[in-house]
Amino acid sequence: MITSLRTSALIVLLFGMLGTPKFAQAQWPQAKLTSLSRLGSRVGESVDVTLNGTDLEGVHSLWFDHPGLRAFHLKASTFRVVCAPGTPVGHHDVRAVGTYGVTNPRTFVVDDRPDLVESEPNNVLSQAQVVTLNSVINGQITATDVDVFGFDGKAGQRVLFELNAERLESRLDATIHILNAAGRELAECRDALGVDPFLDLTLPADGRYYIKVHDVVYGGSADHSYRLTLSDGPHLDAILPTVATPGVPTSFTLIGRNLGGTPAPDLLIDGRPIERKTVTITPPASGEIDPLTPSRHFLPSQAAPRRGFEYALTLPSGTSNPLFIAEATDPVVLEAEPNQDEHAQMVTPPCDISGTFGAPNDSDIYRFSARKGEVWWIEATAERLGSPADPAFLIQQVVAKAPPKDLGAAEDTPDQGGGAQFGVGSVDASLRWQVPEDGTYQVVVNDLYSSQRGDPRLVYRLNIRPERPDFRLFIVPASATLVDSLTIAAGGRATATVVAWRTDGFAGPIRVVAGDLPPGVRCEPVTIAAGQVMAPVVFEAEEGAKPRVGTVQLVGRSRYGDRKEELGYVSGATKLGPDLSHQAIAGTMIWPPGSPQAPAMAPARVSRGFVLAVVDARPLTLTASPPTFTVAQGHQVNLSVSVARRDGFAEAVTVTAADLPANVVNGTATIAKAETTGTLPLFVAKTVAPGEYTFLLRGTGPFPFSKTPDAQKKPNITLNEPSNAIRLVVRPAPLTLTLNNKGGALKQGGTLEVDVTIARQGGFADDLTVSLVSPPALKLSATPVTIAASQTTAKFVVQAAADSPVGAVAGAAVRAIATVRGEPIEVDEPLVLTLGK
Known part of the structure; x- marks a missing residue:
């Protein structure tokens, strides 16, 4: 039934000039972790790690994503981290827990090679720290710093030098130099894997060699840490095919270095020879990404919507870097060269094609027959595979005795709205295409920089498929301006944001439900409205809840209940759409937008679980009612607002709505000093699209606060507290x-x-x-x-x-x-x- 909201005070059009306020971060301290003094450890060993960050007072423990990693508090912000035997090799998340909640994650690497720490002074060759081959050095660059390491090698030995910094959330933009015993430079590298260096060098003679590491502009700080690996172990550059059918044993060709495979004289990378090695792998039965172990290495937000699995090669000399193999959705086809110009490769859609831009100016053509009215989604993927290729394609009609006719083109895929919090746009290309008439057509795909490059690493996937509407779901902290996490005060609330990535035209509502919540924490279901990308999700801790840390799992569904609440539903006549269900993958900003590492858009990555902490109660809790209301377009409503005050807080509270759907006009309300209730007016304009929406209110007010409880003077901070989630159902008028x-x-x-x-x-x-x-x-x-x-x-x-x-x-x-x-x-x-x- 449509609820009649007859209230005493209603908003007028003047409120329409106010707009909806942006999320404002509270000034109440929130613990944040910027870096670690040491970025990793070898399996089975223990290391000491010092934390760098803000609001770390009272930090007493570390949270890791795997039980094989444990921490023991030594002093202040220093911990001894123990890595138990059997802990998985790869990247792990660590968070600090203290008085002001749980921090954002930072990466801690578990490796199977000897793990060392840099020892100063080591700024010049005469001070070089001697290390051994097949080891990892944890280092840190201070301002104007240069770190020098020495090692002994043999003539003809092929050594790989890889520095991880950017991919470990470090501010370091590193350059490495390799010098011989006389100090003559043999090789230098800056940007190879993102901004991280990678060098492949065959040693010319027996003797001592040196590695110099520095920031490209000789900057440095506690946040300029790195891990430098020098090894003759395996390194994977590419895997073909790039896709595989779930559960079906498949033969793959590994392309890389030190694989123990067969030399491939026809293939070179940066002028260096590489090998091929054939292995048989059985992919998992499902390509759905595990929210708690989404990746062994750095997984940027741009690649987050992928489905499939990672593979790494383990040899006695160590474990290789992992590469991603996508879940095939259609019959797998391998590129067959030559397939350009008049040698177009014939395929039959739907198909999942694996290819490589193996040489400069490589352009691959796939030709097929299609019938009028058919709808195909064509997607060229590289970035989501971890490939450095930047694919673009043309759709052409093949015309007898004439040049092909261009019908469509695609390059980059824009972000749908995750923005700084979790941007999922990429350089991969996709396009919906409807066949105009019976005939022969072709897709011409190439690397956007094909005139400048071409090598075996530039792999891609070209999927030609029927329309299959779907979505992926992500949960991220609520702030779009700060690297943040989720801390809830007992008796209070905290918000996060769920982000939907919609594919193949899926535009329906998504109901998001939380599960496996820590004791004393609850979270009401929310809806990402039809056509929308984001919605707030509110977590509540019961009064008196004990401090604790736990993980949350969210599930999004495209169909739920009996659909009678769905707008426009008519039994037996309404098309319900696909029944889809996906777990949310957690994400986090690495650095805030506007920082040197993120001048325009904040870098973000997938994290290993969404973690929340419960802490002691705070001065203000805000509650709105009704929690659900149903209105027609063109309706005015009043929300009742109440506040709970603690710790002597008695100032006025200003209340506004946040995360409102378009064309809902925001009002304001002020709950006077010492008062506990108020009314917030909203106007649901005629132009609000029918649908189900979720929004919340935010209450702000000044509160004297100091980290020193008995301080004589306590400056005011601005409390900024969310209400419960509010469900708005808008019916057609x-x-x-x-x-x-x-x-x-x-x-x-x-x-x-x-x-x-x-x-x-x-x-x-x-x-x-x-x-x-x-x-x-x-x-x-x-x-x-x-x-x-x-x-x-x-x-x-x-x-x-x-x-x-x-x-x-x-x-x-x-x-x-x-x-x-x-x-x-x-x-x-x-x-x-x-x-x-």
Whole structure:
């Protein structure tokens, strides 16, 4: 039933000028972790790690994503980290836990090679720290610093030098140099894997060699840490095919270095020879990414929507870097060269093609037959595979005795709205294409920088598939300006954001439900509205909840219940769409937007689980009611707001709505000092799209605070607390209501005639009633008017009492009440009045 919200004070159009405020981060301290003094450890060993960050007072423990990693507090912000035998090799998340909650994650690497730590001074060759081959050095660059390491090698030995910094969330933009015993430079590298260096060098003679490491501009700080690996172990450059059918044993060709495979004289990377090695791998039965172990290495947000699995080669000399193999959705096809110009490769859609831009100016053509009206999604993927290729493609019609005719093109895929919090746009290309007529067509795919490069690493996947609407779901901290995490005060609330990545035209609502919550924590389901990308999710800790840390798992579903709540649902007639269900993958910003590492868009990555902490109660908790309301387009509502005050907090609280759908006009409310309740007006405009939405309120107020409890002077900070999640269901209005003169001037004791015009829509054709809604304090009245089914206009007379307050009237409206299928549906139009004497 449509709820009638007859409240005493209603918003007027003037509130429409206020807009919806952006999320404002509270100034209450929130622990943040910027870096670690040491970025990893060898399996089975223990190391000491010092934390760098802000608001780390009272830090007492570290949270890791795997039970094989444990930490023991030594002093201040230093911990001894123990890595148990059997702990998986790869990247792990670590978070600090203390007085001000749980921090954002930082990466801690577990390796199977000897793990060393840099020892200063080592700035020049004469001070070089001697290390051994097949080891890892944990280092840190301070301002103007140069780190020098020495090692002994043999003539003909092939050594790989890889420095990890950017991929470990370090601010270091490193350069490495390799020098011989005489100090002559043999090789140098800056940007190879992102901005991280990678060098492949065959040693020319027996003897001592040196590695120099420095920042490209000789900057440095505690946040400029790195891990430098020098090894003759395996390194994977590519795997073909790039896709595989789930559960089916498949032969793969590994392409790389030190693989123990067969030399491939026809293949070179940066002038260096590489090998091929054939292995058989059985992919997992499902390509769905495990939310708790999404990747062994760095997984940027751009690649987060992928499905498939990672593979790494383990040899006695160590474990290789992992590469990603995508889940095939259609029959797998391997590129067959030559396949350009007149040698187009014939394929039959749907198909999943694996290819390589193996040489400069490589352009691959795939030709197929198609029938008029068929709809195909064509997607060229590289970045989501971890490939450095930047694919683009043309769709062409093959014309007899004439050049092919261009019909469409695709390059980069834009972000759908995750933005700084978790941008999922990429350089991969996709396009929906409808066949214009029976005939022969072709997709011409190439690397955007094909004139400048071409080598075996530039692999891609070209998927030609029927339309399969789907989505991926991500959960990230709520702030779009700060690297953040989720800390809830006992008896209070904290928010996160769920982000949907919609594919193949999927535009339906997504119901998001939390599960496996820590004891004492609850989270009401929320809906990402049809066509929308983001929605807030609110976590609540019960009063008296004990401090704890835990993980949360969210599941998004495209169909739920019996769909009778779904807008426009008609039993037996409404197309319900696909029944889809996906777990949310957790994500985090690495550095805030506007930092040197993120001048425009914040870098973000997938994290290993969404972690929250419960801490002691805070001064303010905000609650809104009703938690659910259903209205028609063009309706004014008031939300009741209440606050719980603690720790002597008695100041006024300003309340506004956040995360509102488009065209819902935001009001404001102020709960006065020492008061506990108030009313927030909202106007659901006629232009609000029907659907189900989730939003919340935020309450702000000043509070004297110091980290020193007995401080004599405590400066004010701004409390900024969220309410519970509010569910708004907007129904299509059965009519539109127009006030031809919008109101006017009205004298005390006088009357004002208002012309009302209605336009019935959606099949509504019955009588309706027009009445006045107005705050009692205005002392306005009007006799309800019935507009018969045959009429569209009426005269509506507003009467002011002799003692009505003088001035501009706020909160008055004309309301039309129509009965549709036995339910009263209300449509409002604000009435603009000025009361005079």
